[in-house]
Amino acid sequence: MTQPAHRPSVVTIPRGDGSAWRMEVHDRLGSTSDLSKARLEAGEGADGVAILALEQTAGRGSRGREWCDPGGNLALSIMLVGQGALVPVGLWPFIAGLALHDAIAGYVPAGHALELKWPNDLLLDGCKMAGILIESGIGPGVSWQVIGIGANLRGKPDIAGRTLACLADCGGDVPDAPEVARAILHHLDLWLSRYRANGFGAIRTAWLERGHAIGTSIRVTAGNRQFIGTFAGLGDDGILLLRTPEGVRRVVTGDVLMVPAHPE
Structure with a gap:
């Protein structure tokens, strides 16, 4: 397993159940999800660990696409192991999507539209600004899932034939990646709690309220x-x-x- 060249800083974020998220903040990584998967496959991963890269050089999107990072953006992967991985993998795009939407919404000024796009994108004023990649597997004796989230905060890649958005397009102050990551983890706990209490029906209703309109x-x-x-x-x-x-x-x-x- 390839280890990062520099020792990351570690941020502990309390959770409502008395436990805590352990967020590693790396200056530079190839892929936060690749590092998470390598640890899990080697039996070295742990539930509730998140890996954040301030610069990501080899990010991945859905269907093997590259997720380019021009700098100043969010590259976050969250490890879920054992009990933490019990949510069916097909439901994670909706739970994680709600957490991502609600975390970003707090930074979007009035007059701009933020909406979820099925199954795993977040749009700002109709253009993609963030995406989610869910991966799962089995390590030594335990099942795991990795939630990878990439969001354009301060810049957006130049991709031929596509118009992308970033939070900076809205003007005003743009939060840094660690601040946004903390907000996502906070909202992820809230939506996990609602899922466990009320099932997918509550998630589905909330997603539809934040997603592209019926009839689109x-x-x-x-x-x-x-x-x-x-x-x-x-x-x-x-x-x-x-x-x-x-x-x-x-x-x-x-x-x-x-x-x-x-x-x-």
């Missing part, structure tokens, strides 16, 4: 197939419901793109 025109690409329709909500298991001329289609996985309601 979207295009879904799944493999070599493409479907165009309108957002019809979420199933009881978080599946995307897409209303098409042929009826409502249940979408398990795919790339989702917002499209104009009346494309020319």
